[in-house]
Amino acid sequence: MHRSIFLLLFSLLFWTSTTQAQTYKYGHINLGNLLEELPQTAEAEAKLRVFADSLNRKDSLLTANFQAAYLQLKKEYDEGMLTPVxxxxxxxxxxxxxxxxxxxxxxxxxLLESKRAQLLEPIVKRVNEAIQAVAKREGYAMVFDIGSGALLFAIETIDITPLVRKELGLQ
Structure with a gap:
């Protein structure tokens, strides 16, 4: 009887220590480099360049018109053709x-920043979904972007905010 209680307690102790000593896998990825490798990113960048070029053309036209008006004013002023008014x-x-x-x-x-966000949003969403799927399937606890230091994936864990608040003397 003592032996079976001892075995039961030993088994229980062994089981709890192995579950508490769970190890976690951590991964990293360079999100920027990965995005650059995707053909969809190159297509988005090409569309963005076309959009930026159209904005630059309009800016150049406005600037050229301003410069022409300035030079005309200067010429007429130098020739004494204009009154002070x-x-x-x-x-x-x-x-x-x-x-x-x-x-x-x-x-x-x-507009350019908005267009960039609009074009890249579906690409980034697709990549994030792939990261989530791989991390869950392969059992990663966390995945970091080494390019920015951002946390891209994390399993649900215990929120320690109350403990930190207590440590800081906050209630």
Whole structure:
């Protein structure tokens, strides 16, 4: 009887120690390099270049028009063809054009970033789904992106926030 209790306790102790000593597998990936290898990324970058080129052409046209208007004003001013009121009016028009160019350039940058996000979102989603699938299938606890240090995958674990709060004296 003592022997069976001892074996039962020993088995229970052995089982709990092996479950507590569980080891975890950690993996890493360079997400940026992987994205560059995908043909879909090259296609997205090509579309983005076409979009950026169209924005650059419009910016160049606006800038050329501004420069032409400035040179015309300078020529007419140097030749004494304008009254001070006319000069002031034309300078105000040029300032308005300059502000419009600046606004366009800021908008173009936002549009370009938005377009990049729109084009890359389905590619990044597909890659993230593949990372999740591989990590789960292969039993990884965590997968990190070594390019950015970001955590790409983690199994559900115990949240230690309450313990850290207690350590910091927060309630």
């Amino acid at each position: 006319q000069v002031q009016k034309r300078q105000a028009e040029l300032e308005k054009q300059r502000e419009e160019i600046q606004d366009f350039e800021e908008d173009a940058q936002r």
